[in-house]
Amino acid sequence: MDLSIIIPLKNEEESLPELAEWIRRVCVENRYTYEIIMVDDGSTDNSWDVIEKLRITDNNIKGIKFQRNYGKSAALNEGFKAAHGEVVITMDADLQDSPDEIPELRKMIVTDGYDMVSGWKKVRFDNTLTKNIPSKFFNSVTSRVSHIKLHDFNCGLKAYRKKVVKSIEVYGEMHRYIPVLAKWSGFKKIGEKVVEHRPRKYGVTKFGWERFVNGFLDLLSITFVGKFSKRPMHFFGLWGTLFFMLGLGITLYLIIAKFVDTSVALTNRPGFYLALTSLIIGMQLFLAGFISELIARNAPGRNTYLIEDKIGL
Template identity: 40%
Template sequence: MISFVIPVYNERESLATLLDELAGMAASENLGPIEVLFIDDGSRDGSWRVIQGLAARDARVRAVRFRRNFGKAAALTAGFGRAKGEIVFTLDADLQDDPAEVPRFLELLNRGEGLDVISGWKRTRHDPWHKVLPSRVFNRMVSRLTGTHLHDHNCGFKCYRAEVLREVFIYGELHRFVPVLAGARGFRVGEIEVNHRSRKFGRSKYGFSRFFKGFLDLMTVRFLTGFGQRPQHVLGVLGLILLAIGGLGMGYLAAYWIVDHWVLNQDHPIGSRPLLTYSTALLVVGTQLVSLGILAELVTSYNLRAEDTFSVAEAIDSETDTRTESTAETTLANDRSSPSSA
């Protein structure tokens, strides 16, 4: 089965058309069983009534309605948790993502390159320049800092193997970083150029402020993927650097005072020197960072589960199979020899 997870926020005009396009594409390409999950993220325009009508006419439609707007990451998480398919697609409900591109995703996924995540790349975008230009800068920054090189991290048109979504947890506004989080777990990530269509209904739900939020989210993701299980390696190292610089400053002032007071018999006070203030501040902040790193390590060790520290692709455990067969044979022999079986 293939699942299509579609977050919805005030998109009532496009929902029926989107479902018809998905159904028509699935029939023409002989995709087999599909399901379409609409996640209504607190719409106020009657989108839920439209979804109810679509579910009544097509049994492949499933839906969830949030009590209020919780954001795209929450909508995707709800959809991922309910998806039954071995392959899961995400796409936006505004018709800018073209369902006709789905077979190309599947072809790349099954080509034998071992990809687990495929992200769409809207090379030609039908958006205003003031959205396109910052987005390109942001995408380059994400690729450079995370090591997951994609042209369009923001594209909502993506394809996943189901096992990816069982290991990757998103919250806040981390939905655009799912490929990055998957790559950090060892899954293979690729991309494919997709057709980006002009918006027919409504308006974009994202303003310029999302780029500031995106930068903060990028810092979070970089910390999670690089130091999520060893926070002391970044906090402690930074703290030690500050302690070293502050210690050097204090050492210089101490040597200066000794030479000035005992060797040269002069009395130049050091209490008013800026270096004393800077060195003291560096020592205090460095101590705080090291202490914070220790606390972060304690919290991490308390909450970390064993399965969070690795990701298993395959396993061969003949020993377990042998024990299982031996146990089964012993049980069968006991059953045959027992009076009740006779």
């Protein structure tokens, strides 16, 4: 199968028929074999009924219905599990992503050799104050931290080689960081394409300002997990050692200073409390690293690694 098109959605009953027909037209014109996987993330309108009706007239349409709202990451993760296409494309259900971008996105994966291509909505129709400015700041910070040169990490329109989506797990609100997850999994050829951003035709946006706060917290989590999930002692042990050595150094200085000037009690010196605090923090961090190491060594996936190829086995 050439394409799997995954569409996470919530309360988008009005846009689904038009979106499905648009995707069908593009795929037929380009002679793609394809499937459309619509993942209903706990809709309270008639979205699932619409998906069932669309399935009757088009066997390429498949549906997954959550019992309640779990979030976009969960919807994408289930879609990735169900995908069979050699190229997987994700897009939002609100018609702000154009299916006309599909052929070029697929070409960048199949012909140009990219592992993943992220859309860049260079010209947007969102409110500048509440979305554009925070989004640019968020993308700038994420790019610097992850060392991935993308302008729009949160764009829903993305294309992946099949192996990428089968090698990553998207959870929590990590859908913003799929490029980062892909990079930590060893897929380094990540590209970007300017895509059309269309005005919303139906309904209202499902995301608020809190996504930016949660986004930065998720970035810290994914950066730590990506680097230190199999060796947590390298992080906690390093900082624990630094704090402990700082506290020990201050302690030695205070002891020497006490012999030089016996008139001032150690507990009356500010350095005494700084040394005590540093020693305690150092020991706590070191202990946290030791416990994390024990947990990591007993985790089911402690020796699970992504293997790109084998020969002679």
